[in-house]
């Protein structure tokens with residue numbers, strides 16, 4: 001077990017700067033997810049931790065050693081690749097013990113570890129097969145098995161589930177988190193899928209264009225996204241946004257088509273900023289067709305329904321409010337007609353305010 | 367209806383193919399016949415002064431009056447053909463080893479490492495293939511025989527053949543290495559493998575098809591080559607098989623077509639055997655299952 005610390009890490013390919021400056025601390029035993037859209041530098045960050053890419057500047061610490069100059073094999077880490085990268089000419093057993101054989105580990109110990117890992121992952125019957133004789137999910141398990149037999153102090157995963165079908169992905173998600181909890185090994189997990197990030201990580205680091213946007217627990221990210229990007233990225237369906245202006249000494253948000261009073265905590269965030277342009281963020285579950293009890297103050301907005309998606313336990317209604325596309329939620333047996341205009345309840349205590357210019361969250365105490 | 371036209375089409379196709387097969391096989395049959403005829407003559411029947419159709423037909427059918435191994439045994443006992451075959455084997459074998467070893471290491475470097483002169487090197491190899499071999503004959507003679515004093519020496523010929531074969535082999539192997547996913551190597555690196563371990567235990571086993579082709583190509587380059595060997599090897603004892611064969615015919619002495627034919631057949635066997643051995647490696651899909659599902 002070991003902590004992983006990135007201090008001012010920078011990465012350039014020739015003159016292209018991929019990561020400008022990354023500071024991130026992954027605690028001992030933690031499951032840290034690096035999430036962000038494709039091309040934002042997640043793999044690059046992971047590969048720098050692995051030692052597969054040199055770092056242009058900064059420092060990477062694993063355990064209590066600075067590993068900048070260390071070869072991957074000396075960093076005490078194991079990595080699972082997106083493409084699995086199994087050795088096609090070796091059996092599953094040989095794939096799993098390749099690293100141990102190179103270390104010239106005792107044969108009995110090798111067999112014990114491989115058999116243990118195979119049992120945990122349920123691949124005992126495939127040990128003598130070759131990778132091409134396995135299904136995608138089985139290959140994925142072998143790739144994970146190859147990492148755990150090494151008993152490293154850090155696991156690195158680079159989008160390990162993206163080649164699996166949806167159902168298997170959910171299953172492997174649970175298996176990997178279960179495995180990590182059991183082994184307690186520090187883990188850095190890269191994905192572009194925010195659902196994976198939310199469901200798997202102890203903490204999540206959101207990256208965009210090589211810049212760290214926010215680090216926090218899944219709930220922290222969901223409930224107080226630090227900026228517009230995180231607000232949009234985390235949660236499905238994504239958060240709705242309505243532009244407006246601060247008025248009444250921070251007491252109200254107004255625009256030509258709507259206006260409402262802010263609850264006390266949010267007033268504090270925009271006090272003294274009358275006239276400032278803001279974006280009001282509201283998640284679909286807080287923009288509802290029904291009036292829920294115990295959610296604090298609400299206000300009503302009028303909404304033109306354009307599309308209904310019935311999920312069973314609820315209905316997602318897509319529609320327009322003064323030219324802005326919004327998604328709201330309805331009870332399954334009380335749905336509006338398409339093209340009709342209905343009233344929505346906006347739950348004011350769950351609003352998020354963002355500065356329209358800086359795109360940063362406006363919150364109390366600032 | 368369409369069946370009829372189909373089978374008519376097939377008939378013509380078969381006829382055409384049959385003619386092509388005869389054209390291809392006829393010279394080989396002729397060589398076989400000469401070899402097994404026991405004589406040294408290229409023809410089997412002399413035309414009478416006033417030949418009829420049957421006489422002419424008899425003359426073009428490659429069938430000797432008797433079948434005997436005598437040419438095969440004589441070519442070894444009466445002539446130093448065994449020694450020439452041995453020479454060829456030494457030169458071709460060494461060229462193959464040298465070619466495969468150097469080309470696989472060089473091809474790997476070209477495929478995976480970035481270094482100054484990488485592009486120029488690859489282009490250089492390509493350009494060197496564009497010149498006909500005879501163009502380089504004189505400078506090569508000067509280098510090998512005059513400067514290095516390797517005339518009538520195995521080393522000289524091995525050197526020449528290796529340099530001829532390696533450019534193609536490097537391109538061939540580099541192209542194949544390029545198709546092996548880099549993640550496999552990275553994965554091995556994470557497993558603690560050194561560059562050498564990765565090369566020998568991951569890359570080479572996965573490259574068997576390409577290595578087989580390279581080996582076959584190197585061997586054939588050396589085995590079949592005639593002009594360079596004729597130029598470099600000027601002692602009869604050092605001849606390679608193709609050079610030796612040439613001295614059975616074309617001189618001022620009696621033409622020994624029987625030896626020539628028997629020798630040619632014997633000389634063709636090793637290449638055929640090698641091909642059969644290497645054939646089982648010439649299968650695709652060795653990297654199947656490496657990446658993705």
Ligand SMILES: Nc1ncnc2c1ncn2[C@@H]1O[C@H](COP(=O)(O)OP(=O)(O)O)[C@@H](O)[C@H]1O
Pocket residue numbers: 013016018036037038039040041042043044045
């Ligand atoms: N070897 C490389 N040379 C140049 N640019 C690269 C290289 N590898 C990645 N990049 C660039 O770095 C950026 C981040 O890549 P990557 O870390 O793979 O993104 P992600 O894994 O988040 O999708 C991309 O814009 C990509 O084009």
Ligand SMILES: [Mg+2]
Pocket residue numbers: 042043044159
């Ligand atoms: Mg990636």
